[in-house]
Amino acid sequence: MTEVKLQNISKIYNGEETVKNLNLKVNKGEMISLLGPSGSGKTTTLKIIAGLVEAEKGRIFIDGKSVDHVPTQKRGAVIVFQDHRLFPHMTVGGNIEFGLRMQRVPKEIRRKKVQEMLKFVGLEAHGGKFPGEISGGQKQRVAIARGLIVSPKVLLLDEPFSSLDQRLKEEMRSFIVDIQRTLKITTILVSHDKEDALVTSSKIGVMFDGELIQYGTPEELYESPKSLEVARFFGEINEVPLIKTEEDVIHTVLGAFRKKGTLQGFEKGSKLLLRPEAVTLSKEGNDYSSDPGIPGKITNRIYAGEKTYYEVEVEGLRIKASVLGRGIWQVEDSVEIRTLEASLIVCRGKEADNTMGAHNEKE
Amino acid sequence: MFKVNKRRLKPYIYLFPVISILLFVFTLGLGNSIMQSLGYRPGIGLYEVTLDYYREVFRSGGFLSGLLFSFRVSLISSLLAAVIGVGIAYLLVMQKKEWPVLQALLKLPIIVPHLVAAFLIFTIFSQSGFLARLSVLLGFIETSREFPPMIFDTRGIGVILAYLWKGTPFIFLIVYQLLRTIETEMVEAASNLGAGGKELFFRIFLPLSLPGVFSAFIILFAFSFGSYEIPFLLGPTVPRALPVLAYVEYINPDWTNRPYAMAINMVLAGVSVLLVWMYHWAFSRYQQFRKGH
Numbered sequence: 001m002t003e004v005k006l007q008n009i010s011k012i013y014n015g016e017e018t019v020k021n022l023n024l025k026v027n028k029g030e031m032i033s034l035l036g037p038s039g040s041g042k043t044t045t046l047k048i049i050a051g052l053v054e055a056e057k058g059r060i061f062i063d064g065k066s067v068d069h070v071p072t073q074k075r076g077a078v079i080v081f082q083d084h085r086l087f088p089h090m091t092v093g094g095n096i097e098f099g100l101r102m103q104r105v106p107k108e109i110r111r112k113k114v115q116e117m118l119k120f121v122g123l124e125a126h127g128g129k130f131p132g133e134i135s136g137g138q139k140q141r142v143a144i145a146r147g148l149i150v151s152p153k154v155l156l157l158d159e160p161f162s163s164l165d166q167r168l169k170e171e172m173r174s175f176i177v178d179i180q181r182t183l184k185i186t187t188i189l190v191s192h193d194k195e196d197a198l199v200t201s202s203k204i205g206v207m208f209d210g211e212l213i214q215y216g217t218p219e220e221l222y223e224s225p226k227s228l229e230v231a232r233f234f235g236e237i238n239e240v241p242l243i244k245t246e247e248d249v250i251h252t253v254l255g256a257f258r259k260k261g262t263l264q265g266f267e268k269g270s271k272l273l274l275r276p277e278a279v280t281l282s283k284e285g286n287d288y289s290s291d292p293g294i295p296g297k298i299t300n301r302i303y304a305g306e307k308t309y310y311e312v313e314v315e316g317l318r319i320k321a322s323v324l325g326r327g328i329w330q331v332e333d334s335v336e337i338r339t340l341e342a343s344l345i346v347c348r349g350k351e352a353d354n355t356m357g358a359h360n361e362k363e
Numbered sequence: 364m365f366k367v368n369k370r371r372l373k374p375y376i377y378l379f380p381v382i383s384i385l386l387f388v389f390t391l392g393l394g395n396s397i398m399q400s401l402g403y404r405p406g407i408g409l410y411e412v413t414l415d416y417y418r419e420v421f422r423s424g425g426f427l428s429g430l431l432f433s434f435r436v437s438l439i440s441s442l443l444a445a446v447i448g449v450g451i452a453y454l455l456v457m458q459k460k461e462w463p464v465l466q467a468l469l470k471l472p473i474i475v476p477h478l479v480a481a482f483l484i485f486t487i488f489s490q491s492g493f494l495a496r497l498s499v500l501l502g503f504i505e506t507s508r509e510f511p512p513m514i515f516d517t518r519g520i521g522v523i524l525a526y527l528w529k530g531t532p533f534i535f536l537i538v539y540q541l542l543r544t545i546e547t548e549m550v551e552a553a554s555n556l557g558a559g560g561k562e563l564f565f566r567i568f569l570p571l572s573l574p575g576v577f578s579a580f581i582i583l584f585a586f587s588f589g590s591y592e593i594p595f596l597l598g599p600t601v602p603r604a605l606p607v608l609a610y611v612e613y614i615n616p617d618w619t620n621r622p623y624a625m626a627i628n629m630v631l632a633g634v635s636v637l638l639v640w641m642y643h644w645a646f647s648r649y650q651q652f653r654k655g656h
């Protein structure tokens with residue numbers, strides 16, 4: 001198992017800094033994701049680790065040893081490309097065998113390993129076919145098998161699910177997670193889709209404009225985003241307007257909260273955020289709870305199968321809420337909104353603009 | 364009544380004026396040549412359709428040595444052009460810089476007419492040419508007559524050189540564009556899996572560009588096999604290249620010789636058809652590769 005460390009990595013393309021002073025540590029056998037919109041520098045970072053792109057500044061360590069001057073051929077960081085890049089003139093078996101040939105592995109052993117690998121990725125019947133003759137999902141498997149067969153120290157996956165339909169995507173995600181858990185290869189996945197990262201990785205690094213904004217566990221990123229950008233990237237969020245803050249109480253449109261628990265870190269410049277699923281709706285006048293509840297009116301309802309999304313008008317503001325399954329509320333219904341202090345997110349940092357009456361921004 | 368698919372007919376209708384002229388000229392010319400090669404030419408009193416002219420042509424020593432000469436010269440010049448063209452393209456594609464001036468210079472011979480190419484080769488490689496004089500000047504030989512004959516020689520060196528000078532840039536042009544797309548897509552993948560320069564060339568570049576190289580090779584071969592001006596100007600009198608032989612028979616004042624010229628032309632046309640078929644075969648294989656991406 002291998003540890004990967006990036007120290008102050010910077011890359012300039014056409015005068016523009018596409019990766020900015022990036023620091024990252026991936027523990028032995030860990031699978032992490034670099035998440036961000038396109039153009040955020042994540043694929044460049046992956047290529048820098050693979051040795052395909054040279055960084056202007058910074059150092060890369062694999063297992064504690066600097067690999068800055070080790071060419072891609074000898075680095076042991078194998079990349080699986082978004083567009084597969086299978087060699088069209090070689091069969092599936094030939095593609096998988098390629099890395100072993102380059103390592104001058106004897107023919108007999110090569111053949112045996114290719115057969116094992118074909119079986120491992122469930123493509124035993126397709127070894128003799130050409131890349132042009134297999135499906136997109138199968139090509140993806142071949143690309144992964146071609147990378148795995150050389151027993152890389154680090155496996156780098158560049159948007160491995162982007163070209164797949166939803167069903168295949170889910171299948172491939174669990175396939176990759178299974179492989180990673182079985183082989184315990186240190187793996188870095190790059191994606192623009194938060195679900196890819198949440199489902200597969202033990203840690204996620206969010207990148208914007210070449211900068212690694214936050215690196216942590218999926219829970220940390222979802223529940224304690226460092227910036228509004230990160231919070232928004234992980235899905236819909238209500239930005240809770242503040243009325244006033246006192247020494248130990250925060251007054252908001254959704255009620256007053258004591259600065260304890262998750263709100264302890266609230267300070268000047270912070271912003272309160274709330275995920276739609278943390279907003280509960282109940283019938284107006286419901287007095288089961290000691291919490292008084294804020295009256296509101298349903299203005300929009302979107303049924304999405306697993307969930308139903310609502311927009312509730314509260315004192316001229318639209319608060320987003322979501323409930324599991326088919327929600328009972330309809331448009332024009334009067335409801336009461338409640339929220340738990342524990343589910344409020346305190347967002348600090350440069351983006352946390354804390355002006356009175358800030359409105360929710362639509363994604 | 365059968366239903367006519369108007370949409371499918373449309374392009375043919377639009378192109379009819381051009382196609383009709385092309386087909387008219389082509390079929391008339393070809394038909395006329397075939398008839399003449401079979402000895403049918405009523406204008407000069409030849410009415411009997413016969414294969415005798417073919418038989419005689421095949422039996423004559425001039426034809427066989429000419430065929431061999433044409434084949435050898437075309438094969439050697441096209442093969443060398445392919446090897447050198449691919450080599451230059453590979454070397455250039457592996458450079459980080461594009462070298463636009465060098466590329467323009469490399470492509471220059473493509474636009475130079477074959478007649479000019481023949482003249483250049485003559486002035487450089489003939490026994491009274493630049494190299495011969497330079498050799499005398501440098502004291503390698505005493506008189507320019509000692510300079511090895513390359514023009515009008517039976518080995519056809521001058522002809523090969525002229526075709527090589529014209530053909531190499533053509534191969535380079537095709538292969539360079541092809542290799543560039545391979546470069547961006549495949550080199551990263553292959554080198555990341557451990558491939559070095561030699562392996563990249565032999566396992567990735569060469570096999571991927573081979574169908575394109577083959578197509579270009581066939582075009583070069585077909586052209587040099589069928590064209591007459593270079594071997595006419597730089598080639599030997601014996602053996603004569605096949606197109607030169609056909610030309611000489613054609614301009615013979617004795618019109619009854621015309622069927623021999625046409626029979627030779629038909630052989631040239633037959634070889635061309637075979638080459639076109641090979642070209643299509645290579646091209647379809649190349650398309651299959653592209654699809655596999």
